[in-house]
Amino acid sequence: MNDLAGKHIVLGLTGGIACYKAAELCRALIKEGATVQVVMTYAASQFVTSITMQALSGRTVYDSTWDQRDANSMPHINLSRQADAILIAPCSADFMAKLLHGRGDDLLSLLCLARPLRTVPLLIAPAMNREMWLHPATQRNVAQLRQDGAIVFDVGRGDQACGETGDGRMLESQELLEDVIAFFQPKPLAGHRVLITAGPTYEAIDPVRGITNLSSGKMGFALARAACQAGAQVTLVAGPVHLSTPRGVSRIDVVSAQNMLEATVQHAPEATIFIATAAVADWRSAAAAEQKIKKDGSGAVPALSFVENPDILATLAQSPRARSGALYCVGFAAESHDLLAHARAKRERKGVPLLVGNIGPATFGQDENALLLVDEHGSTEMARDSKLSLARKLIADIARRTGAGAKK
Numbered sequence: 192m193n194d195l196a197g198k199h200i201v202l203g204l205t206g207g208i209a210c211y212k213a214a215e216l217c218r219a220l221i222k223e224g225a226t227v228q229v230v231m232t233y234a235a236s237q238f239v240t241s242i243t244m245q246a247l248s249g250r251t252v253y254d255s256t257w258d259q260r261d262a263n264s265m266p267h268i269n270l271s272r273q274a275d276a277i278l279i280a281p282c283s284a285d286f287m288a289k290l291l292h293g294r295g296d297d298l299l300s301l302l303c304l305a306r307p308l309r310t311v312p313l314l315i316a317p318a319m320n321r322e323m324w325l326h327p328a329t330q331r332n333v334a335q336l337r338q339d340g341a342i343v344f345d346v347g348r349g350d351q352a353c354g355e356t357g358d359g360r361m362l363e364s365q366e367l368l369e370d371v372i373a374f375f376q377p378k379p380l381a382g383h384r385v386l387i388t389a390g391p392t393y394e395a396i397d398p399v400r401g402i403t404n405l406s407s408g409k410m411g412f413a414l415a416r417a418a419c420q421a422g423a424q425v426t427l428v429a430g431p432v433h434l435s436t437p438r439g440v441s442r443i444d445v446v447s448a449q450n451m452l453e454a455t456v457q458h459a460p461e462a463t464i465f466i467a468t469a470a471v472a473d474w475r476s477a478a479a480a481e482q483k484i485k486k487d488g489s490g491a492v493p494a495l496s497f498v499e500n501p502d503i504l505a506t507l508a509q510s511p512r513a514r515s516g517a518l519y520c521v522g523f524a525a526e527s528h529d530l531l532a533h534a535r536a537k538r539e540r541k542g543v544p545l546l547v548g549n550i551g552p553a554t555f556g557q558d559e560n561a562l563l564l565v566d567e568h569g570s571t572e573m574a575r576d577s578k579l580s581l582a583r584k585l586i587a588d589i590a591r592r593t594g595a596g597a598k599k
């Protein structure tokens with residue numbers, strides 16, 4: 192993906208051991224398509240050299256208000272006018288205090304002060320010792336900076352370079368990258384709560400065997416990520432998959448269809464949108480054996496019998512909140528043939544306003560997919576693309592359908 196293509200980011204480094212992570216962050220931003228201009232304070236240059244940052248960013252670093260390389264000799268104006276965002280990572284406690292008071296006694300604080308407030312956002316990744324982070328002065332500064340319009344990212348928790356353990360570490364470079372990407376995404380689902388099921392379910396036959404399917408969960412996880420980046424609070428109910436949780440998403444792991452139903456029903460009352468991407472097993476063993484069913488060598492096969500699993504989507508689609516329009520339900524259909532006919536029939540049967548069809552063998556485990564959206568008016572195709580791109584388009588489409596996009 193090139194999620195930051197066309198974005199020019201001023202990456203400001205202030206004094207802190209987390210400067211080593213800024214080097215990696217710089218690379219990650221560029222890999223995602225951004226151009227990066229590094230500006231360093233004197234304190235930052237005690238932790239990492241400008242040569243390192245120049246080599247990684249491909250641009251000479253600015254570190255002085257008196258830099259004369261620009262004809263007008265006004266780096267604080269020029270740098271802040273060219274940026275799509277200023278990202279201070281790491282941002283020390285001292286630098287936050289400085290920003291708060293509108294001081295400008297070094298180039299970085301000066302250009303933050305000189306930035307056009309409405310067009311150049313200020314993103315802050317704090318990094319400091321846990322006592323410094325918890326200090327009332329720092330917490331007051333964070334609150335005030337947010338009120339002044341800055342985006343202050345979370346801090347990490349864990350072992351600190353000083354040997355103590357607690358809150359205040361700078362987030363890892365990949366986490367910050369995710370937060371920056373999310374920041375630039377439109378927010379049509381702000382204020383919404385989205386509930387998503389994803390992955391397969393596993394229905395035990397005995398303690399070591401079961402029925403499952405080839406769903407990887409990638410489409411559902413991409414939708415969770417896209418919905419979260421679109422501003423929603425997202426709960427993801429995931430069957431057994433090998434995927435990491437998208438940043439900011441609250442995840443509940445389940446195994447069987449019954450578990451998935453319980454978790455989904457529990458979280459449905461707060462949801463405004465429900466998207467069922469899970470490939471729920473249609474049947475489960477009528478009575479899972481408590482002990483492993485043994486092969487006795489006689490050639491006899493066990494007599495397995497099955498019962499149908501509850502239909503999670505249909506259950507939610509028939510709930511009073513869905514019927515009243517308070518919960519918008521979206522279903523998926525993974526088919527091997529006659530996609531349109533099956534998707535239409537499934538939409539009717541499940542009683543949902545929108546059913547998204549895809550070809551099972553062409554999507555399971557893949558990073559790309561193609562979608563067919565079926566609603567009461569007909570169908571529209573979303574051409575083959577990465578699952579994240581499709582997820583963003585589908586989320587934007589759902590936002591329009593629910594009127595969420597229009598309101599924001």
Ligand code: C5P
Pocket residue numbers: 388448467468469470471472473500501502503504505521522523524525537
């Ligand atoms: O009936 P079928 O499995 O083809 O329907 C697919 C859609 O219904 C998907 O959205 C899937 O997540 C949902 N579903 C469900 N519970 C089931 C079976 C399917 O929520 N037991």
